[in-house]
Amino acid sequence: MxxxxxxxxxxxxxxxxxxxxxxxxxxxxxxxxxxxxxxxxxxxxxxxxxxxxxxxxxxxxxxxxxxxxxxxxxxxxxxxxxxxxxxxxxxxxxxxxAAEDYPITPKEHGTEFLMDHRHLWLRSRKQHAVMKIRDEIIRATYEFFHMNGFIKIDPPILTGSSPEGTSELFHTKYFDEDAYLSQSGQLYMEAAAMALGKVFSFGPTFRAEKSKTRRHLIEFWMIEPEMAFVEHAQSLEVQEQYVAHVVQSVLQNCKLELERLGRDTSKLEKIQAPFPRISYDDAIEFLHKEGFDDIQWGDDFGAPHESAIAESYDLPVFIMNYPIGIKPFYMQPHPDRDDVVLCADLIAPEGYGEIIGGSERIHDYELMKQRIEEHQLDASAYEWYLELSKYGAVPHSGFGLGLERTVAWISGVEHVRETIPFPRLLNRLYP
Incomplete structure (x- = not known):
């Protein structure tokens, strides 16, 4: 037998x-x-x-x-x-x-109860389906990048500075030095791209952001590709091809799981490249027409703004060329304007918000040095990064995709806390 x-x-x-x-x-x-x-x-x-x-x-x-x-x-x-x-x-x-008095019975349970028993809740049909979809997205990610000539590189989790110059970092002591849990591997991936051409990373990142929204986690996983000799427009093509590949892979290989979750797969079947593109300027104008008087040019978008824009499209939509003042120091300025940068956020349909942030990176040494000074960053901590634009600099671009938001969108679950095995939230470090 x-x-x-x-x-x-x-x-x-x-x-x-x-x-x-x-x-x-x-x-x-x-x-x-x-x-x-x-x-x-x-x-x-x-x-x-x-x-x-x-x-x-x-x-x-x-x-x-x-x-x-x-x-x-x-x-x-x-x-x-x-x-x-x-x-x-x-x-x-x-x-x-024999199991006696199993706490999660077939009846309805509150969210906090289920989160306290996350180690057992994972056994349920719905959570099993979400984890299978998560696994398929990861598998398809490796498949896409390896098929397209990328090399997997692992950036460090402990860093000596912030990649994006923010204060939302988890601090720790590294013997007699200050260290932080990484919020992005991007800067290290840029170094890897200068050595290996096209690279991608997949690993945990951490944001000490005191947010309780359904889109936010304290610990989450990022896929971060970087590409040498690739300008912004080419990077957008890679992004849309990658996202379309992942969605179609889930449709093909996770039919039972999508059905178990009650996912409307007709919406996912439409996800094919190319994706629509609108400028930040046009997005602001659209929002004003929709009655969002609270947002002004120069402001970053919140969840309601992103959702309103996304509702106008069946596909993910790129919002391009954000103001220089609300984006990190490393983004390449627009060639025809000094107030915006060559960047784009990819907004998922159905109210799931931003799933990708990407840009062309600065490769001019003097400009990078100037931007580090303008952002009042510790020059000594970024000396190694500055050297990337000093020795053999080339145009290069990259992006980061948040795995959990992508899982939430594709699987159709409401909250990202269900898309990671053991979520770390503002008020939760157990189990």
Missing amino acids: KTIMIHEMPDHEGETVRMGAWLANKRSSGKIAFLQLRDGSGFVQGVVVKEDAGEELFATAKGLTQETSLYVTGEVTVDERSSFGYELQVKGIEVIK
Whole structure:
């Protein structure tokens, strides 16, 4: 008898197999018990028919409690009523560990309760689906960049300065020096691009931002590509091709998960490059027409502004050329204007906000030096970075995609706290 996992069942139709599983839920009548089984790879229904299984096995099945671990044997059969397409006709059950008083029952629970039990909440069908989609986005990310000649580079998590010159950093002591948890690997990725041409990183980043919105996490994961000899317009093409590739990969490989989440996939099927582009100037004008009198030229956009703009499009939309005063020091000025920079934020549809921020980077030594001074940054901390524009500087561009917001958008969940296994929020460091 072969031991398999649930996702392998389609390859074993008509065979009697063995699998390890947990009991997610059950229901039974006097003659049949339906066991909802999960093993990490998927969910399947196990059917125990009293007449065929016998009194002892049927009693065992009816007595199983939620989240009991077990080995189960049975025949794989087609089940056209289920989205998975198969079920298990159970012939044997071996209990490994009975679970008593499992705290997350099939009834409704409050968010704080579920967050306190995040280590168990991950076992639920919805959370399982979100994590599978997250994994597919990561897989498709590596696939896209490797197919397009990028090399994976790992920037440090402990840094001596802020990449964006902000104060929203977590401070720590690095022996007798000050250090910070990284809020972006970008500056280090620029150095890597000067050595390796096209590079990308994937890793955790940290923002000590006291925000409680559904779009914010304290610890989150970023994909950050940097490209030598690539100007801003070319970078936008890479961004839209990358996002389209990821979305189509999820549609192809996570059909069951999207269905389980009730996601309207018709909206995702439209996500193909190219994406629309509007200028910051046009965005301000649009918002004024929509009644947003609170926003003025020179202000950064908030969630309501981004959502209003996104609602006008079925695709993600680039907002381009933001004012120089609200963007980091390293962004290349616009060639025809001295008040805006060559940058773009990519706003996801359906109210999920900014998922990408990117720009062409300054490669002129004197201009970079001037910008560091204007932002009152510690010149000694940025000396190594300044040398990138001193020795063999070239035009280069890059961007950063926030994984959790992207997972939220593609999976259709409301809050980013459900898109990372163990979220770190303003008021939550447990579990």
